[in-house]
Amino acid sequence: MRRCSEGLPKIRTSIFSFRIKLMAEGELKDMEQFFDDLSDSFSGTEPEVHKTSVVGLFLRHMILAYSKLSFSQVFKLYTALQQYFQNGEKKTVEDADMELTNREESERKMEKEELDVSIREEEVSCSGPLSQKQAEYFLSQQASLLKNDETKALTPASLQKELNNLLKFNPDFAEAHYLSYLNNLRVQDVFSSTHSLLHYFDRLILTGAESKSNGEEGYGRSLRYAALNLAALHCRFGHYQQAELALQEAIRIAQESNDHVCLQHCLSWLYVLGQKRSDSYVLLEHSVKKAVHFGLPYLASLGIQSLVQQRAFAGKTANKLMDALKDSDLLHWKHSLSELIDISIAQKTAIWRLYGRSTMALQQAQMLLSMNSLESVNAGVQQNNTESFAVALCHLAELHAEQGCFAAASEVLKHLKERFPPNSQHAQLWMLCDQKIQFDRAMNDGKYHLADSLVTGITALNSIEGVYRKAIVLQAQNQMSEAHKLLQKLLVHCQKIRNTEMVISVLLSVAELYWRSSSPTIALPVLLQALALSKEYRLQYLASETVLNLAFAQLILGIPEQALSLLHMAIEPILADGAVLDKGRAMFLVAKCQVASAASYDPLKKAEALEAAIENLNEAKNYFAKVDCKEQIRDVVYFQARLYHTLGKTQERNQCAMLFRQLHQELPSHGVPLINHL
């Protein structure tokens, strides 16, 4: 073997190809001679090939297969070889369009022009005979591509064509049905995918029954998994009731035959289905425990991950969650479950963002992306295009947009579009992300009509988010009563489905509505409720935004000192982790409070305070400039001009006033008192 693989590989291959050439161009007897010679290579005192080496085994396998052939089969093999050789020759000669020419050579000779286009296309699509191994390789390759990198796999239509072709040649090739099921899932075809799935299991049941090693056990096993897969299929298409029925069936059969592994899978699915209605983590905890007991690391850590997700929404402390994730990470590395490692990192990114730690989230997302190189060692050159990557990239885009790096964000989105084309299964993620970013920019810019047009798109992808954004647009357009109605409805719905994050956001919007309609006293209890909620669920980011709102309400109520002290509490996390817009708003608010509280100071101290306020305003202006908030800049400039006026700095005042005038002409005023903006 060594000699073969290392010693003279070049010469070997050339000799082989020479022999093949000899056979193909010669006669039948050359082939017979070849096989005779082949068996000689084992004999002798120092055989050329060792009998038990890899090459030796392969050769002996070949000889055995050859000697089993009947008379007519030998001739068939020979003609097949000849044809194969001729095709190869031609490929080297004319590289383009070879598919068309060499296959139909015989016809071409006969009457080329008689053949109309239809038959030609058909013939080309039947890309000839595949051997068992080739077919298996084709299927496994396509399946893994579908899982990891959909864009590299064949398009749904052409893949289906190949599969039909394969099945036409050999209807018993059950795996092809399964791939066809996967392929149909890609195009969301319920009918054909059900058909393919059931067909696959019908076939599988046969093979399971035939192979004696499995016997009755194998047969029953495939039955259980058939039902389970059917449940998965219905779940995927959102037929939850059907899925539940199928799952019950799978559970029943599995229980009857004491198949704990299958039961474990069922339990996980049961959780997934249960999630759609209520959040009972008892089931999940149980599932994790059992999975560990039966030694199913994949299921166990998947369970842990779901549990972490659920707990995160339920407001458990971060350290516990991270601990759990760390434990499951250990498990992943031990069993080298690279897929789960990806998911885990993506999840960490999401959790950090949920808690409002943008730096940590950024770091995790980038870590996942640089893990790519690690994966390439394992699985060849292919890139991983799994859901976790899509999620991480979306977070990255949003984080960049928050920091005002719109160019970077759009770069990330462009990359996403390339990696996950619009018809692939994870495309919805970036579509939503893209629209959200666009919406935010339009709102900052004051282009409400543009934002309004984006709302429909967002609603299509995520209805709750859509309604929320609609309310914001209405609010910005001063349609307060409509906005209020919408927000109340949304609030009730979100409380029902326990979407705490959204509840707090809605509460904040409601509060804003109240103080914008000059009733800040009503806003206060709402804000306090939001604060309590965000503290309870440890949503740092929302908590500081609530504090900001609260401080503003206090400012309006005429207690700027109180507001200032409150702000000191919130400003730190905002400056550390908040979005640029929030930083600007915070600084602006600080300046306003400073001015307001300076009213009672003595002149010297007052001037000092005003100077400080102007500094803060400058900072706020910088932040606003980063995200193109012209409206806010206008307000800041106005305020600055007023302050300069008070301090008697005419030149600076005039400069600011000019800037304000420019901006004011650019932007239409909505008739809201300037001071009433946060």
Add this chain to the structure above:
Amino acid sequence: MEDAQDMDAYTLAKAYFDVKEYDRAAHFLHGCNSKKAYFLYMYSRYLSGEKKKDDETVDSLGPLEKGQVKNEALRELRVELSKKHQARELDGFGLYLYGVVLRKLDLVKEAIDVFVEATHVLPLHWGAWLELCNLITDKEMLKFLSLPDTWMKEFFLAHIYTELQLIEEALQKYQNLIDVGFSKSSYIVSQIAVAYHNIRDIDKALSIFNELRKQDPYRIENMDTFSNLLYVRSMKSELSYLAHNLCEIDKYRVETCCVIGNYYSLRSQHEKAALYFQRALKLNPRYLGAWTLMGHEYMEMKNTSAAIQAYRHAIEVNKRDYRAWYGLGQTYEILKMPFYCLYYYRRAHQLRPNDSRMLVALGECYEKLNQLVEAKKCYWRAYAVGDVEKMALVKLAKLHEQLTESEQAAQCYIKYIQDIYSCGEIVEHLEESTAFRYLAQYYFKCKLWDEASTCAQKCCAFNDTREEGKALLRQILQLRNQGETPSTEMPAPFFLPASLSANNTPTRRVSPLNLSSVTP
């Protein structure tokens, strides 16, 4: 003129053709110009290709090559024929052959056009019509064909109506044909019998078949359908006679094997039955009925995996074979997977929307899945389309009973009993006693003493409800004696038929498994 020229070559080739030496025949016909000789030339080339294809399947090189062997001659034939076709040099037979070649190459649309043309050129060639029949899949397609206006068209239409399960129309057509002078055609008689078989009018089909056998005792065609009918009626002796008779005529015919298979199945020798169905498939791998029948046999042998295999094969041959879909559903139902089998039953139901058996099966599955609303719908529909086994109403009633909708339950039982007595058949219905018992109790609760006591008396006629009936009668008597006046104003919703005989002769019940029927 040309015919005379080619006469020698043609006669020689015909002789070779008759002994199935196709290549030899083609060789001697090469270069002949007459249309007759040309057809024979092409036809022998086609058949030679087909024969080689069949031989080839035996020694293929690998499993994936199995489906790959194809008639190598087809493409050459197509090229030559299409050239002739464009030059309009083909006669009716040539067109027919061209169509066959196209069909074999899966060029269905072109094939249909060519066959239609063939029927125009040579309307009396039944082969072309038959091929056309195989290619038409629905009524819409039929509408858009422009067929020649000959009497052959009537035969074709009747045939295709049978094929598309439009039995009423088919029977009408056949009746017309008989009226205009084809009364002695055994073909028409057999087709009518098959049509009756398809709508499960068993008695009529049986009598026609018996008549047919008297007229044409050595006929083997359609006898498999006849045997199915005998099987469904469990007429053992007749079936045995038929099997022996056919075996004497020709034992290597697909139909014969099928009849023998049915015979063994009826005698519960399922291994032997499966063997004979396998033999039928060896004789003609495209004979799809046998796959389904084999599936039934494996089901009887409780070999579910083999049964699934057989049914799947049947579906592969013909996707519209509702019996195979139904069989698959039954198999999974036996494996206790009611949700899983729903899919299969639904497919079967789609193919036969008006067959109550599928609907009842669907209903049972839904009932097992506790989807009672759906189950009720299914049973109701099954009753509405004309229930074959008379079970739908009882099941519906029981469902209502479960849901404590006593009013509806009682209605169903009443309808059920009316149904049984109105059809006049003296068949033991197991659920009769249940129905009467429920009704008795229902009337008792409603305080309709007269009706209650009638029903209770009926209950006494059955073994399993006798005691309850008597007890109820006593109670009624007691209550009546206490002077509770019955509310006579209320009209009784139903009156029992007068001709109730207490001791029905118990005969066999039609079991749902007897689905072994072959539609052509």
